[in-house]
Amino acid sequence: FFFLQFLSLILCWISVSGSESQTVEVQSGEDVTLMCSGMDDHVSVRYWLKLVKGTNIQCVSTMTSYNSEVTYHDGFSNHKFIMSSNTSTIFLKVRSVELNDSGIYYCGFNKDGRPFLTTIHLKIKGKIILNMILGALTLLLVMVVIGLGAKIRKLQTAAEERQNPGHTENVTSDELNYAAVTFRSKAKRRELEPNVLYAATR
Template sequence: MTNFVLTSFFLCSLSWLAVSGSESQTVEVHSGEEVTLQCSNSSSLQTYTEWFRLVNKNISCVSSMFGSHSQASFCAGFQNGKFEMSSNITAIYLKIKRVNLSDGGLYFCGFYMNKRIVIFNATELKIQGKLVVMVYLSV
């Protein structure tokens, strides 16, 4: 929850972002698994939506799309086919295939409304690494 408060403070200081009705949750997955993050679509209108990620106080654009029937665009560093963005009238989704430790962070989505990106949901993604044990046998 501390990270989310920091994010809210940081985002509110930017003129083109606002935080409204925000929710926060934590999702834990193991390295190598697939995860789908969900953001409630508070607007019943076809609008511009975007996913962001916060890691070590750095915010990165992940992906964006207009409406539920358009194709998603992916930002630099997220164009590797590992990420998929989709939406319907009630939710926006971000699927991450084969997660690894570097995919962890605070993910949040926003909608373009009244000349700003309004943030509604935040999800902290925690990645649990797999323990690999090597056994050497001497013959």
């Protein structure tokens, strides 16, 4: 038992190259099941690997043949990934796929002392389209808000003009009256005549 566990962990970190290749596309948020076949009764260890950041191969899960016990590795858990197998096919169900679930997976089993691998490219669809739709809706909403703001401002200005309709005319009339008063000629005082005696009585 311990030898098989040790062997499965070693197989999970070896440099691999797939003998077969598949591409699986799925919408974001959906469940997907990856699979590979070609096993027989002589398979001792089955496993799923994932290529991370282009160079690092991590072990998702392993299964031993004699008791079909599944072990999850490297932070992968059975809440997200479910490994199962029958006599000829290995399955890996991924629940509610997200963008970081996309990438290259390797399905493998050890037979006659050497690994047999299948490369599976998991692609997540709909993320770019969804982002474009959200961006367009956001832009439309901003334009509607700006339009409503301009409309409200215009209505406020019109209401203020209706409340004070003669404000401009009154100001102009006052200015004209002031000018008239300012430039109106004053009456000349009567000048005192010379050689005339004036007397005042109380």
